[in-house]
């Protein structure tokens with residue numbers, strides 16, 4: 001597990017492992033090419049003093065003409081060299097930034113993949129997408145550009161300041177006395193812009209969430225003819241984001257005139273004080289030329305500071321969002337002393353006084369639920385909608401943990417089993433079917449891509465899907481759209497059932513999986529479920545008596561408790577909830 005570093009830059013450094021030397025070379029190169037900036041004005045000042053304005057200028061020009069040419073050639077060469085260094089540094093830093101971006105993105109995706117249900121209840125898809133795209137790009141920009149700009153500004157400023165001080169400390173002091181005022185303004189700007197960037201990241205995430213929900217929910221939008229409303233809603237988000245962007249960008253404009261005014265005071269001071277110093281012979285003309293030729297090198301970093309600070313705050317806000325995911329730890333993980341059970345599970349399930357309540361819920365969903373399902377048995381779970389059936393079965397693969405009591409599989413508390421091994425043994429067809437944008441074949445073989453085409457077809461047959469698949473234009477190779485667009489509800493359910501069966505699970509859990517198929521098809525499915533060619537414990541949530549009738553045991557849940565348990569005949573004899581259901585569904589004949 002990663003230890004959370006105190007600072008964002010520390011976190012970046014952490015992720016630069018393997019590229020740190022490359023990056024340090026880049027930083028060094030930045031310092032070098034900025035110091036090189038000073039060489040040209042330095043040589044110019046020498047040329048001025050020796051050949052143009054000095055006492056022996058004319059004499060030098062005729063006697064040492066070769067030196068003059070050499071100095072000019074050195075200037076050209078240094079300029080060329082400097083450009084080359086800049087180019088290499090940019091290349092180097094860009095490369096590192098891409099590598100780090102790739103690394104963090106991979107890590108984040110892995111992180112998101114291994115999260116538990118609580119995480120997915122907390123973060124919305126659009127928000128997560130923003131974090132792994134836009135926010136991450138702000139981080140890449142930090143590595144490739146912002147850090148370099150910071151180093152560049154500081155090294156240019158300090159190198160020039162040192163050079164100025166070497167030439168004449170008093171003039172340097174007069175010119176640089178203005179710098180602290182600019183720093184102060186930048187600081188004030190930072191305090192103002194930092195919260196804006198935070199809000200900006202929020203608005204960005206909100207806008208993406210709105211877009212994502214709308215696109216994936218397009219059918220509902222159309223069904224309710226709410227396009228206008230949704231467009232307006234998105235427009236609000238978009239406007240909000242644009243407004244915030246504008247506001248953030250404008251912030252600098254409030255401070256910019258002050259920075260600019262102070263920065264422009266520098267050449268003025270130079271002209272005034274430098275002029276006096278030349279007149280009274282304190283500095284040479286060449287030195288004045290060097291000062292004035294380099295005054296931009298102290299002005300420029302000052303001017304850049306606003307932009308840099310802006311980008312830095314953008315990075316700061318973005319990295320906060322990324323780090324939130326980066327360091328989030330799922331609560332449901334393998335116990336340190338987890339038992340290793342690589343072999344196939346027998347499939348015995350036991351609930352021992354299990355109570356359950358959602359962390360964000362205020363009422364218990366299940367109370368003191370106890371039952372045993374022996375290997376190979378079929379158990380049906382019934383109860384009215386919202387009574388907690390899905391919540392109950394979610395505790396078997398340990399999507400959620402019981403608030404009290406124990407869930408045991410093969411006699412082991414599920415919290416003591418390795419999650420991977422536990423879940424590999426469970427075939428689950430969820431109530432809300434989700435298929436991937438892939439072929440039907442790919443969807444069925446999702447849990448185990450090594451199974452043969454023949455087997456895929458066999459499982460399709462088990463789930464009564466073979467007939468309709470063979471009628472599709474490209475059979476098993478037909479690509480189903482996102483979330484299974486292009487298939488009927490019942491067809492999706494049957495593919496989801498085939499997918500659950502294809503892993504040949506020791507425990508098969510079907511959550512209302514046949515609710516959308518007709519009675520005849522359901523009968524077929526019931527039949528094949530009894531004929532599976534591998535041992536399998538079946539937990540089936542269903543509403544229809546036809547499904548539950550042949551189960552070894554039926555559990556009825558009411559008010560979070562098991563109120564009836566037994567076979568069809570036993571429960572009918574009890575004349576309770578199940579009996580009433582039977583009467584209702586069979587037209588009160590029984």
Ligand code: GTP
Pocket residue numbers: 121358359360361362365383384385386387388389390391392431
């Ligand atoms: P049907 O699928 O409609 O037949 O219902 P069910 O029996 O499967 O109910 P489920 O287990 O899904 O929900 C039981 C109760 O828990 C309901 O009152 C839900 O409102 C509540 N519930 C379900 N999921 C969540 C959740 O993620 N958070 C919170 N706080 N409550 C939830």
Ligand code: MG
Pocket residue numbers: 389390391431511
């Ligand atoms: Mg349910």
